[in-house]
Amino acid sequence: MTGTAFELELKLECEISDCDTLVDRGSPIPVAVWGRQHLRATYFDTPERRLASEGFVLRIRSEDGDLVQTVKAASGPSTGLFARGEWEKALAEHQLSLGEDAGPIGTLFGPDVIERIGPLFTTDVDRRVGRCDQLGARIEIACDSGAVLAGERELPLCEIELELVEGDASALFTLARAIAERCKVRLGVESKSDRGFRLIDHKLDGAVRADPVRLSRDMTPSEAFAAIAASCLRQYRLNESRFLAQGAAGPVHQARIALRRLRSAFWIFSPLLRDDPRTAQFIEDLRWLTAQWSPLREIDVLLPRLGEAERMRLTAIRAEAVATLGETLDSARARLLPLELVEWLTVGGWRSGEAGSVSGALPVFAAERLDRLRKRIKRRGKSLAKHGPEELHQLRKDAKKLRYATEFFVALYPGRKARTRMEDMLSALEDIQDLLGELNDETDAGHLAAQWNIPWAEVVRRPGWRRKRLSRARKNVTRLLDVKRFWRSAD
Incomplete structure (x- = not known):
């Protein structure tokens, strides 16, 4: 098997119980038959990450005994969707084959790079997979649970992947909302390779700062806004996940920064957005979400300035505030807002017609x-x-x-x-x-x-x-x- 494809995928972070709900407990999602697969993949790059720096992911995956080499390449700025070119090649043994028939890596990189490519980490995943029809589209649903492994280190993962096989991208979001009504899922912003690089770089804890936004002069203002908003949403979701796991001050601060950056982007690009009827509601929702994080940030600013006795008392108050914020972030309004924003950024009315028309470069x-x-x-x-x-x-x-x-x-x-x-x-x-x-x-x-x-x-x-x-x-x-x-x- 050798082939080239284009992958459009939406990820949802979840718990194992959510996968069980979706597959085993009378889910409303219309899937006739769920299949099972055991997938073990090894990811490759040079020590200095030359492939990753150019936007490529290289892996060999064992799919129930069959070996498949895959090259994935980002197609440019996305708005929460993983939109990637994909080249697959069947292998007889667990050894890279990077000739001209294996996608762009073999032609874009010289021998000095190819010879230094080696294994970095693996993923071990149990997958339950099915297909459904939604609004005239065919979508593959994969419920993955397992871990990323690097030596003695391990990072658990559990996610639902929705891949568009045929049809319009809006169907992915319709299906995602149907799942979110049944399960406490959140927008996923990390690929399995992203998690692997975090694991080997020892970056599992702490706050996540904003990555540089990669704009080019030939972009339209609409494309630039989508890329900037995607960056802000990624920063927010990474810090939200770390806050929910740890409750630490750093992710609180960076989550608020991500929301402020996104709200600033709405102001900066307001000439594109003012005629879209959903803009005002998103601005209000983002203002509401920012306000939910504010009490914790205020406590974190005050704590270092107090004596030991008062600091202990305020620390107890902070624990209550952490619990309150956690409950708010579990609400449907907070969980669905990033997903709804990604849908709007991808297929919203502002992207076409008068709502998205701004003259000039x-x-x-x-x-x-x-x-x-x-x-x-x-x-x-x-x-x-x-x-x-x-x-x-x-x-x-x-x-x-x-x-x-x-x-x-x-x-x-x-x-x-x-x-x-x-x-x-x-x-x-x-x-x-x-x-x-x-x-x-x-x-x-x-x-x-x-x-x-x-x-x-x-x-x-x-x-x-x-x-x-x-x-x-x-x-x-x-x-x-x-x-x-x-x-x-x-x-």
Whole structure:
């Protein structure tokens, strides 16, 4: 068997009990017969991950005794769906065969790379698989439970994969929602190879920062928004999963950052979205979800500043807040929101017709939006020392938006001069954000201390602390405005 295919797949994270519900307990999903497979796969790359860096995954999988070599390649930015080219080749023995008939690896990489490709990790999975018809589409459903293995280390996995065999992608989401009504599934954003690389890199714990967004100048604004939103959703889901497993402060902070980045993307690309009737509801849902994480973040900011006795008391309050947030994240509204966003990003009305029409190339669109944010900061930065908490909060939000927009669009403006200007601008924005953030945290901490009867007078800042930070913030606004705009080469 040798063949080339294109794979469109939607992943749902779940528990083993969810797979049992779907397969064995009278599921409403119309699958006539469920088959069983035992799949053991070995994943290969060079020690420095040359294949992965170019977007390729290489594996040999044993499918009930038959050996199949597979090369997978990402087709470009996706919106939560795994959209990949796939080349398969039957093997007689467990040994790589990377000739011209084995996909692009054998032709794109020279002998210096091919000779250093070796095994990195394996997956061992029990799969229950069936097919169903949904809205005129044929979909393969695979319920996988097993583990990723690397030496003595092991990472359990359990997921439901929905692969489009034939038909429209919207059918995948219809089926996913039907499953979500029966099982507590969540949008999956990691492939099995992603999990394997995490395992061998010892990155199973801790918070996940945002990955760079890979935009190109020939993208349309719609394509750019989809890629940025996908990146934000991935960061959110990775941190949500780690919070649910650990309850630690780091994932709380990064989950909130992911949601703020996504909300900023909605603002930045609002000219594309304003005519789509679902936009306002998504903005409201994201605001609601962000608010659910806020109490824990406020506690985490306050905890380090307390004495031992008060810290112990607030730690107990934090444990209750962790449980409350966990219950909220288990709700249908919280679980389904990422899935609904991915569906809308993929097949929503904003992508076609008047709702998605914006004239001009992406660099031009980006420059206009960056200019607008800079003007808002210039306007709000005047008389900064006289601003009240709400005005400072609005200025801080604008600084965040401009920082996120800069990070989103950086790849569109190459060159050493543009990069130097961008770095100077980011430095000023980070200082503004940090300084105003400290002021905001101080206000919140005082309110929380009063709420929990904590003797706040023992931990308040020294006199003049607020005035000094406002003065430094004002200087950084001036520094920001003095930097030539990296997106305007004529400046």
